Amino acid sequence: MTDPAQRQPSLAERAMAARGSQAAAGYLAGLNPEQRAAVETIDGPVLVLAGAGTGKTRVLTTRIAHILSQRRAFPSEILAVTFTNKAAREMKERVAHLVGEAVEGMPWLGTFHATGVKILRRHAELVGLKSGFTILDTDDQIRLLKQLIQAENIDEKRWPARVLAGAIDGWKNRALTPDKVPAGEAAAYANGMGLRLYADYQARLKVLNAVDFGDLLLETIRLFRENDDVLAEYQRKFKFILVDEYQDTNVAQYLWLRLLAQRQEGRPQNICCVGDDDQSIYGWRGAEVDNILRFDKDFPGATVIRLERNYRSTGHILAAAAHLIAHNEGRLGKTLFTDGEDGDKPTLTSVWDSEEEARSVGEELEQIQRQGQPLNGTAILVRASFQMREFEDRFITIGLPYRVIGGPRFYERLEIRDALAYLRCVAQGSDDLAFERIVNTPKRGLGDATLQQLHDHARAQGVPLMQAARVLVETEEMKPKARNALKGLIENFDRWAGQIEAMPHSELAQLVLDESGYTEMWQKDKTAEGAGRLENLKELVRSMEEFENLAGFLEHIALVTEARGEGEIEDAVSIMTLHSAKGLEFDTVFLPGWEEGLFPHQRSLDENGRAGLEEERRLAYVGITRARRRAKIYFAGNRRIHGLWQSTVPSRFVNDLPSDHVEISEGLGTSGYGGMGRGNFGQSRFDKVETFSSTYSTPGWQRAQAQKALADAQARFTGRSGSQAFGSTFAEGRGGFQGRLTDRSGGGRTIDGELIAKSSGEPSRYQPGDRVFHLKFGYGDVVAADGNKLTVQFDKAGEKKVVDSFVQAA
DNA sequence: CTTCCGTATGTTTTT
């Protein structure tokens, strides 16, 4: 997001901007004409089509600065919505930077959901809620649905709660309340019970005084629709509306915006949406590209501004991306260009299999390292997270620092959710879902039977579970063991609650975790996980210090799920999915796994046909456009899928690339198999030409042919149906694999030794027999030490070769 | 209540 080409305004310029005079156009300096138009056209609806790397965020933030300095609105009169907290934070920082500290932060700059909560808390009673309502996350949601499903005596195995949760989310994304769900769709779940369950669920939420994420938007819509005065108040309030990533909005968000942006007194609202239809990659979670495609119909007289001047990538990279995305239909059409140099052509490398792919990428990264370039400028962008593993394994072996972006998020981790449940109970004894979660964690002998008893009583009396427990422990209805345990727990909660005012909340949190036995539970757990979990708990307590009080902290958490910033490695290659790479940029981007079935993903094609394919292609476009200087695409001829090796065929996206702007890279250890047998075994996509008849001579095509020949030969070699046997050869480990590859390519490939980490020559700090701990593999015993390279027998993960800097003495 | 075994199931992710 940081553009070297886009300089920061000088101090003087910022001071002038803060003064807000006409001469203050300092913040406008350095904008290109289109950006400037996007900033200055503040009246009426505006759609800014901002291609990748064209300064989208800069336009948004400068536009806000412009509105403020023109005195058209106070900060509190500007509504600016984003999808992620990260984007919101970044915008806040940049606006503050532009405008100076004089202006208080913008109260209405936030995510759709955060904004929804803010509005909803003020008018909760109008939609049947109390202002202190809790926000359920996916986990709570599923547990609640499970209960409802059980209550209806539906076979939970055939109709899992997560499926229903998915359906409900989907309906909510489309703003479908139970009465609006199309009959056909409603019948799809549990023989027509889906709708009933949806309605039950909504009713139950009201009883619990809770909402889920979808409701944050839907209930706000309902609030606006049913209360003209409230709607009018907000319409008047928000003189300017700005929307980031408009291509990602779903129906509910669209309706939400429309309500707020309705014309008033005949004048169109000042709404500005920024987005890029070519980067719409979230259709599967409800995003409607159509929203952006339809913008000028929704907002007649809209000004459409295209930002096509790219400040990020070199010429060849842009050309490759442009050619690729041009294969999509139904786009608004933009062509990125740059005045910068052509740079290196994106490379295309064919590798034998995914192991070689990882090895090859690893070597390129070492090369970059040797050249003294930071690994922070590099990233590996994969389609599916299972691809990450092979890279991780390889990098651990060679001792290359890496970091995985994404994965389980901090606040979604089991231990964090447990800890939060404790805190929720302390803060609000009526939080049934939280209570249920931790009533028997750690184990205190309160099983299903006890819980059922509590439930029955709670329902009969119409009180929260904690209250029911309070009553029941005073009776003889419970077994003494359970009764005592429960009694102790309740006493604890009462004591903790009594101390909310008495001590800082982070200390209280620590106290709760310790006294409840929760910390101890993980201390007893001697796996790698246990240690990490204790770390996370520590991190949680530490992060609480930044908040004023417990309630404020809990509200924050409900809406924020950002990855923890703990233990950052200073210079490392990032591994992440293409989806999570959107919005980021790197000098060098590795794009592995460009194979049919994986990318485009088979499921995407099966389930969404042409639309699915186009979304996958946009994903490829996003991938390439992340690169500033180098994009390196790989495809493997063999990949292990569901445990067995399958031969694969290069992605059709490879053929969508322009040969003039792509360089074939001779992969490591794979060159020269072009001369392999030309057998024609079986049909493949490459036997039929219809789809890409125009690309016969593209590098991708040629590679594909070579690759196919290889695959065919392989099939012959192993007796075709023997992919199983083939797999087992590989499964025997690296030694077997090496021999195999050398045999096969016949060219005396020198891969021996490549598989082994560089030995530093210095004796290791560790000796055979030492007990060590590894972040990924947990505890283990050193079997052998060769320089800085150790062979360790891990308790859980088995024998692995690791570099000693990755372990610590245990 | 815990442990272990068998079976199903293998995209993408935010709030």
Next chain:
DNA sequence: CATACGGAAG
């Protein structure tokens, strides 16, 4: 292959 979850046995 490898993991995750649910059910049955201890």
